[in-house]
Amino acid sequence: MTHIAWLGKKTPFCGNVTYGLSTTEALRARGHQTSFIHFDNPKAPGSSTSLLANDPDVSLPYLVKSQVYTIPSPGAQRELRDSLERLQPDLVHASLTLSPLDFRLPELCQQLQVPLVATFHPPFDAGLRNLTAGTQQLTYQLYAPALSRYDRVIVFSELQADVLARLGVREDRLAVIPNGVDTTQWRPADALPSAIGSELQRVRSRLGTERVFLYMGRISTEKNVEALLQAWRLVDTAGCRLVIVGDGPLRSTLQNSYGQMENVLWWGYESDLATRVALLQSAEVFLLPSLVEGLSLALLEAMASGCACVATDAGADGEVLAGGAGIVMNTLGVTSQLRTLLPVLRDQPVLTQALGRQARERVMERYTMARNIDALENLYGELTRTAPLAA
Incomplete structure (x- = not known):
């Protein structure tokens, strides 16, 4: 060896x-x-x-x-x-x-x-x-x-x-x-072992009963999180909650500007692997509005977990989601694109479920x-x- x-x-x-x-x-x-x-x-x-x-x-x-x-x-x-x-x-x-x-x-x-x-x-x-x-x-x-x-x-x-x-x-x-990604670890909630299931229960109790739209990653200029927050503020998201997981140089600025929005939860930096797994298991939609990317591990983990994924075509992320494995946005005008997409995702749970299944299948085919x-x-x-x- x-x-x-x-x-x-x-x-x-x-x-x-x-x-x-x-x-x-x-x-x-x-x-x-x-x-x-x-x-x-x-x-x-x-x-x-x-x-x-x-x-x-x-x-x-x-x-x-x-x-x-x-x-x-x-x-x-x-x-x-x-x-x-x-x-x-x-x-x-x-x-x-x-x-x-x-x-x-x-x-x-x-x-x-x-x-x-x-x-x-x-x-x-x-x-x-x-x-x-x-x-x-x-x-x-x-x-x-x-x-x-x-x-x-x-x-x-x-x-x-x-x-x-x-x-x-x-x-x-x-x-x-x-x-x-390890598809035995990052997998849909109904397939999780009982040890992770208990963590999932704890995380869900904190998140509440609303449908979870999740961003997980660095909060910095290149990740373009503000475009997501602007769109979320402009759309009626009743029954849904946006969860921001991560830290970075723009966190305090964005949290000061958008922290009063009732249906946004600033989770903060999360180091525990089991908790990150449970967060993605709890999410219905994963959002990645980046201006630049390589090939996002967080995106692959979300796909493997069965989330409906929405990402820009920066880096290789658009290639990963192409052909029906997710929804691909242009890096230009992310806020306006999300203003159109968020109501559709809010009103069409059958669509998000189908996208989640297709995302998991794509990872199993190419990204294990x-x-x-x-x-x-x-x-x-x-x-x-x-x-x-x-x-």
């Missing part, structure tokens, strides 16, 4: 964290050895990072760490090199954290003669239809030359691969492996964790049988 040194994040909670933890757990379940290297300053003064070859968890010091980017400490690169020399992995897989260290990894791994894989998942909108999408395009332009030096770069959709190819990343170094790990194993096997590619 393969020994993978996984370089990623464990905190703060975001899609990158979920991706890294769930993927390494699935790889271990298949018998692979994983050593998780992440940014986490030593807890005690004078203590050093763990560099033992049998330690599966290695921490690197950092100066700044957020959901979006990480600034490592000056000695982080040296400590990473020492860690890799001691661990002697068969392959390094970096779930890129938007860090200066990302640009030094190809040289480091070439020196150590270790194949290097990246998962590149910053959000994007290929249409460049808004200022946020233009800003994200700059990130892709900045990273493209460095990505060309990785042995493989995993992206989540053909659309994302096309964006990078146009920016000069060689197509033979791009591997399209969509996100996957098992399919994701199959593809990763094939990629790892290909790279560990050959020497790292030349720069």
